Amino acid sequence: MDRRTLLRISTVLALAAGLGGAAQAADPVKIGYVGGISGACGGLTHSAVKAMKIALEEINAAGGAAGRQIEVVWRDSKTKPDEGAKQARDLVLTEKVDLLTGVCSSSVFMAINPISQQYGVPLVSAISGTHKATVDFGHPFVFQTQPHTLMEGKALAEYAARQDWNNIVTMGLDYEWGRTTVKVFTEELAKLKPEVKISKQLWPRIGETNLTSYITAALSEEPDAIMGVLFGSGTNSLIKQGRSYGLLERTELLTFLSTESYMSLGKDIPDGVHGWARGPFYALDSDKANAFIEKYRKAHDGEYPNDWGMLGYDAMYIIASGIDAAGGTDPEKFRQALGSMTFDTMRGPLKMRMIDNTFNAPSYLGVTKMTDAYPFPTMSDVNVIPGDVTLPSEETVKALRAAAAK
Amino acid sequence: MLFVQVMQGVMEGIFLFLIASGLTLIFGVSRIVNFAHGSFYMVGAFLTYQIYPWIAEGTALGFFVTILICGLLVAALGLLFEVFLLRRVYHAEELMQLVLTLAAVLIIRDVTKFLWGLDDVTVSLPDALSGAAVIGGTYLPTYQLVMVGVGVVVLAAVWGFLKFTHAGIILRAATDDRGMVALLGTNQAHVFSSVFAIGCFLAGIAGGFAAAFESINYLLDTRVIVLAFIVVVIGGLGNFYGALYASLAVGILKALGLLFAPRLSMVIIFLLMAVVLLIRSLRRTTE
Numbered sequence: 001m002d003r004r005t006l007l008r009i010s011t012v013l014a015l016a017a018g019l020g021g022a023a024q025a026a027d028p029v030k031i032g033y034v035g036g037i038s039g040a041c042g043g044l045t046h047s048a049v050k051a052m053k054i055a056l057e058e059i060n061a062a063g064g065a066a067g068r069q070i071e072v073v074w075r076d077s078k079t080k081p082d083e084g085a086k087q088a089r090d091l092v093l094t095e096k097v098d099l100l101t102g103v104c105s106s107s108v109f110m111a112i113n114p115i116s117q118q119y120g121v122p123l124v125s126a127i128s129g130t131h132k133a134t135v136d137f138g139h140p141f142v143f144q145t146q147p148h149t150l151m152e153g154k155a156l157a158e159y160a161a162r163q164d165w166n167n168i169v170t171m172g173l174d175y176e177w178g179r180t181t182v183k184v185f186t187e188e189l190a191k192l193k194p195e196v197k198i199s200k201q202l203w204p205r206i207g208e209t210n211l212t213s214y215i216t217a218a219l220s221e222e223p224d225a226i227m228g229v230l231f232g233s234g235t236n237s238l239i240k241q242g243r244s245y246g247l248l249e250r251t252e253l254l255t256f257l258s259t260e261s262y263m264s265l266g267k268d269i270p271d272g273v274h275g276w277a278r279g280p281f282y283a284l285d286s287d288k289a290n291a292f293i294e295k296y297r298k299a300h301d302g303e304y305p306n307d308w309g310m311l312g313y314d315a316m317y318i319i320a321s322g323i324d325a326a327g328g329t330d331p332e333k334f335r336q337a338l339g340s341m342t343f344d345t346m347r348g349p350l351k352m353r354m355i356d357n358t359f360n361a362p363s364y365l366g367v368t369k370m371t372d373a374y375p376f377p378t379m380s381d382v383n384v385i386p387g388d389v390t391l392p393s394e395e396t397v398k399a400l401r402a403a404a405a406k
Numbered sequence: 407m408l409f410v411q412v413m414q415g416v417m418e419g420i421f422l423f424l425i426a427s428g429l430t431l432i433f434g435v436s437r438i439v440n441f442a443h444g445s446f447y448m449v450g451a452f453l454t455y456q457i458y459p460w461i462a463e464g465t466a467l468g469f470f471v472t473i474l475i476c477g478l479l480v481a482a483l484g485l486l487f488e489v490f491l492l493r494r495v496y497h498a499e500e501l502m503q504l505v506l507t508l509a510a511v512l513i514i515r516d517v518t519k520f521l522w523g524l525d526d527v528t529v530s531l532p533d534a535l536s537g538a539a540v541i542g543g544t545y546l547p548t549y550q551l552v553m554v555g556v557g558v559v560v561l562a563a564v565w566g567f568l569k570f571t572h573a574g575i576i577l578r579a580a581t582d583d584r585g586m587v588a589l590l591g592t593n594q595a596h597v598f599s600s601v602f603a604i605g606c607f608l609a610g611i612a613g614g615f616a617a618a619f620e621s622i623n624y625l626l627d628t629r630v631i632v633l634a635f636i637v638v639v640i641g642g643l644g645n646f647y648g649a650l651y652a653s654l655a656v657g658i659l660k661a662l663g664l665l666f667a668p669r670l671s672m673v674i675i676f677l678l679m680a681v682v683l684l685i686r687s688l689r690r691t692t693e
Contacts, residue, residue: 042524043623202668207629209620210421212550213661216414220407220665233526236621240528244538244547264526264621 032091035102039079048312055316081111106130126315153184155363228255279310360387419657420557428605434644444631450613484606
C-alpha cells in the first residue's frame with residue numbers, strides 16, 4: 001500500500017468518523033406539540049406554551065434527555081379536532097417526530113389519539129381533561145399527566161360530601177367535559193352521601209355568556225349549593241352575573257376556578273366561593289415551583305403562570321425524564337420507564353400506573369379569599385385530594401374498555 | 407317562579423335587541439349581510455375595557471360616558487369601513503359582499519388579538535349598578551334594569567326618527583324601494599353611510615354594556631353574530647320592529663325552557679326559527 005492510498009483511506013475513515021460523530025450530536029429528540037394555541041383554548045394554552053419553552057431551555061441546558069438535545073415543533077390545532085388530527089399526522093409523517101404532546105380540548109385529544117395508536121408514536125397529554133382517551137379508548141402509548149374527568153368528578157364529590165349540602169343544582173357546560181364531570185360527580189356523591197338530592201341539572205352551551213336565565217332557574221330550586229362545571233368566560237360570567245342576583249347570599253357555589261379566572265375577574269370574585277383547580281401556582285409551595293414561578297414572571301413582565309402553565313412545565317419534565325430513563329424514544333421502553341419512576345413535579349411526587357397510563361395527579365379545592373399577596377383573589381385552605389383517592393379502580397377501567405370495544 | 411323567569415327573559419331579550427337592531431337596520435337599507443356586526447360589538451366591548459379606567463373607573467356616570475364614547479368610536483370605525491370598502495361592493499353580487507364582511511371579521515379579530523391578547527378580560531361594574539331591586543324575594547338586578555331602559559330609549563329614538571323626521575321617511579322609503587329613492591334625487595350614499603354608522607353605534611354600546619356584564623375575549627364576535635342572526639331571521643330580515651318581537655320571544659322562550667325542559671331550551675329557539683321560516687315561505691307560495 002503506497003502512501004497516497006493510505007492517505008486516502010485514512011481521510012475517508014476520518015471523515016466517516018467525523019460525520020458519524022457529528023450526526024450523533026446533531027440528532028436531537030424531536031417532539032411534536034399540537035395544542036389549542038388559538039380558538040376556544042387560546043386563553044389557557046398560551047401560558048402552557050411559555051412554560052414548556054422554559055422547561056425545554058432548562059432541560060437542554062442541562063444536557064437534554066438520554067444525551068440528546070430536545071427539539072419541539074410547535075403546531076396550532078386551533079382547538080378544532082380535524083385541524084389537530086391534520087397537524088398531528090403531519091408531525092408524525094413529515095416531521096418524523098418521536099413523540100407527541102400538548103392538546104387542550106377533549107375533542108382534539110380524541111381526534112389525535114388514534115393517530116398516536118396507528119403510528120405507535122407516544123402521546124403525552126399535558127392539559128386535556130377527558131378520560132376517554134386513556135381509559136375507554138386507551139392504548140399502550142397514550143399518557144395523561146393531569147387529573148381526568150373521572151378523577152375530578154370524584155374529587156368534587158369528596159369535597160361536596162364534606163360540606164353541609166343536601167340539595168344541589170348542577171350547571172355543566174353542554175359537552176364532553178361538562179357532561180362527564182357532572183355524571184361522575186352525581187354517581188360518586190350518591191355513594192358517599194346518599195341523602196343528597198340533585199334537584200336540577202342545567203346545561204349552558206359552550207361560549208354562552210349570558211347565564212342569567214340559568215342562574216334564576218337554579219336559584220328557583222333554593223339549593224344549598226350550585227356545582228358549576230364551566231371554565232374561562234363561562235365561570236367569569238356566572239360569578240359576575242350571579243352577584244346581582246345575590247347568588248352567594250342565597251346559596252353556595254362550587255365551580256372550576258383556574259388561575260386565569262382569578263386574573264381576569266380580580267376583585268369581582270367575592271370571598272367565599274368554593275373553587276377547584278388543577279395546578280394553582282400559589283398553593284404549590286416547593287422550591288421547584290417557586291423557582292419556576294420566579295423565572296416565568298421575569299420572562300413575561302411579572303405575569304403569573306396559570307394552571308395550564310404549571311401542568312405544561314411538569315409534563316415537559318416528565319417526558320424528558322422518561323426519555324432519559326428509557327435511553328431513547330422507543331415507545332415501549334418509554335412506557336416502562338414512566339411506569340417505574342416517581343417524578344418530582346411541582347405538584348409533588350407523582351407516579352404513573354401501567355393499567356391506563358394515567359398519573360396520580362391531585363385536585364385542589366378551596367375557598368376564595370382576597371389577600372395582600374397577589375393582585376387577585378386566590379383559594380385559601382386548599383384541600384389537596386390526591387390522585388390515589390380519585391383514580392378509578394381497575395374493574396372500572398376494564399368495564400369502560402369493554403363497553404367502548406363493543 | 408314563572409314571573410321571575412319571564413322577567414328574566416324580557417331582560418335578556420332587550421339586550422339581544424340592542425345587538426340585533428343595528429344588524430337589521432343595516433340590512434333593511436343596504437341589503438348587506440354584515441357579518442362584521444359582531445366584530446364591531448366586540449370592538450365596543452374592548453374599547454370600554456380600555457377607556458373606562460381613563461375616564462372615571464368605579465363611577466356610574468363615568469361608565470355611561472365611556473359607553474357613549476365607545477359607541478361613537480365604533481360608529482366612526484364603521485363609517486370608515488363603509489366609505490372605503492363596503493361602498494365599492496353594493497352593486498357586486500352577494501357573494502362578494504359576504505367575502506368582504508367576512509374578511510373584516512378576520513382582520514378585526516386578529517387586530518383585537520394583537521392589541522388585547524388571548525385572555526378573557528372583564529370590566530368591573532360600578533358599585534352603584536351592581537345591586538338589585540328585591541321585590542318579594544324576586545331579584546331584579548339594577549344593571550339589567552338599566553339595560554332594559556337603554557333598550558327602550560333606543561327603541562323610542564329609532565321609532566321617532568323613522569316616523570317623524572325627514573331622514574326617517576327617506577330611510578323607510580329606501581328600505582321599500584332603493585331605486586325609486588335614488589330617482590327622486592336623494593343621495594343614496596349618504597343614507598347608506600349614516601345607517602351603517604348608526605348600526606355600528608348600536609353594536610358599540612351593546613358591546614360596552616356586555617363588557618361589564620360578562621367576560622370578553624377575541625372570540626366574542628362570532629359568538630354574538632350567530633344569536634343576532636337568529637333574532638334577525640325570526641323577526642324578518644330588515645324589519646326593525648320584527649327584531650324587537652323576535653328578541654323578546656327568544657329571551658322569554660329560553661328562560662322558560664330552562665325552567666321546564668333545561669335540555670331543550672336551545673332546541674326550542676331553533677324550532678321557533680324553523681316554524682317562522684316555514685310559515686313565511688308557505689304564505690309566499692300561496693299568495
